[in-house]
Each structure stands twice: as structure tokens, then as C-alpha cells.
Amino acid sequence: xxxxxxxxxxxxxxxxxxxxxxxxxxxxxxxxxxxxxxxxxxxxxxxxxxxxxxxxxxxxxxxxxxxxxxxxxxxxxxxxxxxxxxxxxxxxxxxxxxxxxxxxxxxxxxxxxxxxxxxxxxxxxxxxxxxxxxxxxxxxxxxxxxxxxxxxxxxxxxxx
Amino acid sequence: xxxxxxxxxxxxxxxxxxxxxxxxxxxxxxxxxxxxxxxxxxxxxxxxxxxxxxxxxxxxxxxxxxxxxxxxxxxxxxxxxxxxxxxxxxxxxxxxxxxxxxxxxxxxxxxxxxxxxxxxxxxxxxxxxxxxxxxxxxxxxxxxxxxxxxxxxxxxxxxxxxxxxxxxxxxxxxxxxxxxxxxxxxxxxxxxxxxxxxxxxxxxxxxxxxxxxxxxxxxxxxxxxxxxxxxxxxxxxxxxxxxxxxxxxxxxxxxxxxxxxxxxxxxxxxxxxxxxxxxxxxxxxxxxxxxxxxxxxxxxxxxxxxxxxxxxxxxxxxxxxxx
Numbered sequence: 336x337x338x339x340x341x342x343x344x345x346x347x348x349x350x351x352x353x354x355x356x357x358x359x360x361x362x363x364x365x366x367x368x369x370x371x372x373x374x375x376x377x378x379x380x381x382x383x384x385x386x387x388x389x390x391x392x393x394x395x396x397x398x399x400x401x402x403x404x405x406x407x408x409x410x411x412x413x414x415x416x417x418x419x420x421x422x423x424x425x426x427x428x429x430x431x432x433x434x435x436x437x438x439x440x441x442x443x444x445x446x447x448x449x450x451x452x453x454x455x456x457x458x459x460x461x462x463x464x465x466x467x468x469x470x471x472x473x474x475x476x477x478x479x480x481x482x483x484x485x486x487x488x489x490x491x492x493x494x495x
Numbered sequence: 496x497x498x499x500x501x502x503x504x505x506x507x508x509x510x511x512x513x514x515x516x517x518x519x520x521x522x523x524x525x526x527x528x529x530x531x532x533x534x535x536x537x538x539x540x541x542x543x544x545x546x547x548x549x550x551x552x553x554x555x556x557x558x559x560x561x562x563x564x565x566x567x568x569x570x571x572x573x574x575x576x577x578x579x580x581x582x583x584x585x586x587x588x589x590x591x592x593x594x595x596x597x598x599x600x601x602x603x604x605x606x607x608x609x610x611x612x613x614x615x616x617x618x619x620x621x622x623x624x625x626x627x628x629x630x631x632x633x634x635x636x637x638x639x640x641x642x643x644x645x646x647x648x649x650x651x652x653x654x655x656x657x658x659x660x661x662x663x664x665x666x667x668x669x670x671x672x673x674x675x676x677x678x679x680x681x682x683x684x685x686x687x688x689x690x691x692x693x694x695x696x697x698x699x700x701x702x703x704x705x706x707x708x709x710x711x712x713x714x715x716x717x718x719x720x721x722x723x724x725x726x727x728x729x730x731x732x733x734x735x736x737x738x739x740x741x742x743x744x745x746x747x748x749x750x751x752x753x754x755x756x757x758x759x760x761x762x763x764x765x766x767x768x769x770x771x772x773x774x775x776x777x778x779x780x781x782x783x784x785x786x787x788x789x790x791x792x793x794x795x796x797x798x799x800x801x802x803x804x805x806x807x808x809x810x811x812x813x814x815x816x817x818x
Contacts (some may be wrong), residue, residue, distance in 0.1 A: 344563065356675065363664065364775065368610070371738070374664055375664060375665070376638065376664040376665050377617070377638075377640035377641075377664075377665040377666070378614060378638065378639055378640050378665075378669070379616075379640050379667075383684075383686065385681070386684055387642075387667060387669070387684060389669075390618075390678065390679055390684060391669040391671060391676070392669060392670045392671065393667060393669055394648075394651040394652075394654075394655060394669060394670045395651070395654075395655040395666070395667070395668035396666075396667050396668070397664045397665070398659060398662060398663060399659060411669075419593075419659055419660075419662050422543065422592075422593075422662055423662065423664075424673045438586075444588060444591065450683040460666045470742070471588075471592060473592075482609075484684050490656060491660075492587075492591075493510045493586060493588070493591065
């Protein structure tokens with residue numbers, strides 16, 4: 336796994352891209368591994384981490400929290416929190432939340448697309464939303480034509 | 496022993512268990528338990544939810560829950576009267592969200608023995624699937640650092656998936672042969688660890704209840720070869736431990752060659768002192784004499800966990816400190 340430790344300014348920019356969810360902040364270290372941004376809370380400094388990476392096959396560091404996706408050809412850019420990222424920032428997430436009901440929750444965990452209900456369409460200002468059932472954040476989805484497309488990873492879905 | 500089960504132990508294996516558990520009733524109980532399903536237990540992932548909140552959330556499933564240890568409220572037993580469907584515990588939304596981890600009680604003991612603290616730097620050398628790594632991360636409240644290593648891509652993939660589900664942020668996962676890992680770390684990184692968990696590959700005699708097939712593939716030569724491998728892993732890992740640092744050696748097997756003999760080897764060849772320690776479940780002393788071999792008298796501080804003592808898997812633990 337190729338890793339790149341993100342400097343403070345770039346980290347701020349990344350969190351700014353997620354401002355559609357709220358004013359997200361963390362002191363933890365951000366590490367870039369391709370499109371995935373991981374967060375490390377351990378007590379090793381940057382040089383120690385780099386030294387480990389140079390000498391070992393690092394297969395994982397910290398927690399995957401953000402997907403920062405760019406497609407230059409299509410001029411498309413998307414930055415969203417992973418399921419665990421949502422969990423980590425749950426106290427700071429204030430907007431772009433869609434509260435779903437029991438039936439929608441069951442569909443969501445099967446990986447299905449959810450049709451928005453009238454009351455859920457109000458106040459949605461962003462294409463990427465987070466789904467919430469009661470006090471639990473259940474992942475992010477993308478709104479397109481009054482539907483939420485499911486970004487829940489396959490391994491976190493309920494298998495029949 | 497009357498051979499009436501689907502899987503039956505080899506004669507030689509049976510004879511060895513007889514020597515380990517000389518009391519006939521005790522031995523009968525052991526075999527009886529080996530042919531029954533173990534009790535289901537879960538560990539609340541305190542990185543995400545409190546035990547009280549979890550209890551409230553899963554009350555809808557009508558599982559009969561028990562929190563057997565006051566000092567460890569995160570440990571839950573699902574009592575046997577509960578009518579569980581196959582795989583039910585692993586299919587709930589709370590499990591998918593990483594609110595709890597399905598783990599045998601005996602497998603929760605090595606982190607309890609190691610007692611990781613918030614600022615510790617810990618090595619978990621044979622870490623996959625990550626039951627103990629995730630437990631330690633929770634005990635450390637995602638502070639400090641855990642270096643979690645395992646041998647193959649498949650094993651580190653499972654480890655990474657479990658770390659992710661549990662929201663672990665303080666861990667670095669590496670993929671290396673355990674001995675090679677230690678050699679490279681010692682030569683290139685040089686940083687010493689406060690604590691080391693050596694939950695080494697073993698013959699799995701303690702997990703007969705989950706893998707009864709082990710009874711028929713059991714082989715003494717395999718045990719002897721594992722014992723050699725375990726000694727090599729320990730020899731490579733000990734130099735990475737700080738002075739006064741703690742090492743916990745554990746296996747899910749009962750054979751003396753893989754347990755007391757390895758601990759005796761460490762005590763003879765390295766600057767380590769074995770310590771007595773408390774675990775919240777029933778344990779028995781380590782065995783000091785085996786087939787003409789007499790081990791260090793402090794081997795009695797090792798803890799043996801038998802399936803019939805706690806309705807769990809069998810396990811072995813030893814706690815040592817570097818002098």
C-alpha cells in the first residue's frame with residue numbers, strides 16, 4: 336500500500352470539501368492511499384510511520400474515513416465520508432442528513448436504492464447525503480431523480 | 496471413552512488428555528463438553544457504544560443476556576436457553592455497524608492479561624482475524640499504537656476488515672512472516688515495544704467444539720514442529736520488548752509442547768520473569784512435569800483454561816516481564 340502523509344493545509348482543504356455535512360474537525364493524522372483517505376490516531380510521528388512504510392509491507396494504517404474521487408476527463412469530483420468516517424464525525428455532522436424509516440433501512444442494508452418520500456425531499460441541498468435511522472448513521476448515498484443510490488460497501492450489507 | 500460421536504479423537508490424543516486431566520470425572524467432563532456447542536459470547540465494542548446502550552439496542556432480539564464480570568461489563572454471554580437461528584448473532588444490523596464483536600470468552604483473556612494502556616506501543620505479531628487487536632484498541636481508547644502483523648494477504652484482509660468495522664484508528668497492519676518481521680524491526684526500526692502479544696499459530700486442541708475435525712487430523716509430529724516454530728517466534732520477538740515490558744504468550748491449544756515447554760524455553764534462554772496474574776474466569780495452574788521433563792517451578796503461574804471449566808474454548812496464557 337502506497338501511503339502519503341497529508342500536510343495540515345491539505346487536510347483542512349479536504350475537510351472543507353465536506354462542509355456540506357458541517358464544520359468537521361480532528362487533530363488526527365490523515366494519510367492518503369489512492370482515492371482513500373485514512374485517519375491515524377496512534378502516537379507515532381510522521382518520520383516513524385515513513386520508516387515503517389519503507390521497511391514493511393504496510394497493508395493498513397488507521398481507518399478509511401474519506402473517499403476523495405476525481406475524474407479529470409469527465410471533470411467530475413466527489414468527496415464523501417465512509418461509513419466509519421460518518422461514525423467518527425457523528426457529533427459534528429449537522430446537515431445533508433436524510434432520516435429514513437424502518438422499511439427504507441431494511442432496503443438500505445440489502446444494498447437497494449431508496450425512493451425519497453415527500454417529507455424527505457425538503458431541505459436537501461446536496462447530491463451526497465448521509466442516511467440516519469434513529470441515532471445511527473447508516474452510510475452515504477447519492478441523490479439522483481428523487482432516489483438515493485446506495486454507497487454501502489458490499490461487505491457491510493445483509494446477505495439473504 | 497465410548498466412541499459414539501461423529502468425530503472421535505485418536506487414541507494417542509486421548510491418552511495425552513488422560514495424562515493432562517488424570518481425574519477420571521474431570522476427563523469425562525472434558526470430552527463431554529468437546530462434543531457440545533460452546534456458549535455464545537459477544538464483546539461490546541466500547542469504541543462505538545456503551546454496554547448499557549448496546550444492551551438496550553439488542554433487547555429487541557430477545558436474547559437472554561448475561562454480563563458475568565462486573566469489572567468487564569463489555570463482555571456478554573448469550574445464555575443457552577436463547578433460541579438462536581443459525582448465524583443470527585452475526586447477521587444483525589448492530590453487528591454490521593460494529594457495535595459488538597462475536598468472540599469466545601477465553602479468547603478475550605490475552606488482552607485482559609496484557610492490560611494495554613493509552614500511551615503504550617504494542618506489537619500483536621500474529622494478529623488475524625483481529626479479535627484481540629480490536630479488543631486492545633478499545634481498551635486503549637484508540638490511543639497509543641498497535642502494530643498488527645500477519646503472514647498472508649488473506650489473513651491481513653480479514654484483519655483489516657475487522658479493524659475497519661470496529662472503527663479502530665490506532666493500528667498499523669503489516670504483512671510479514673513473524674520471525675522476519677522481528678528481524679527487520681530490530682535492525683531497521685529499532686523502536687522497542689511496551690507490550691507484546693504472542694498469540695501464536697497452534698494445533699487448536701482448545702477449539703475442538705468449533706472444529707471437531709481437529710480430533711481426527713491431530714498429529715504429534717505436527718505439534719512438535721509447531722513447538723519449534725513457536726520457540727523461533729518467541730526468540731525473535733523478545734529482543735523487541737522494552738526493559739520492564741510485558742509479553743503475553745497465548746495459544747488455543749492444550750498440548751504441553753506448545754505451551755509450558757515454550758514458556759520454559761523462554762525463561763531459560765532470555766532475561767524474562769514469569770508473573771502471576773488474575774483472570775476473571777476459572778483457570779488452572781501450568782503443568783510443571785511432563786514426560787520426564789521438569790520445567791521451571793514458576794510455570795505454575797501459567798493459566799490453563801479448559802472448555803468444561805467455563806463452557807468456553809480451551810486456552811493457555813503466560814505473562815512475562817523483561818528484566
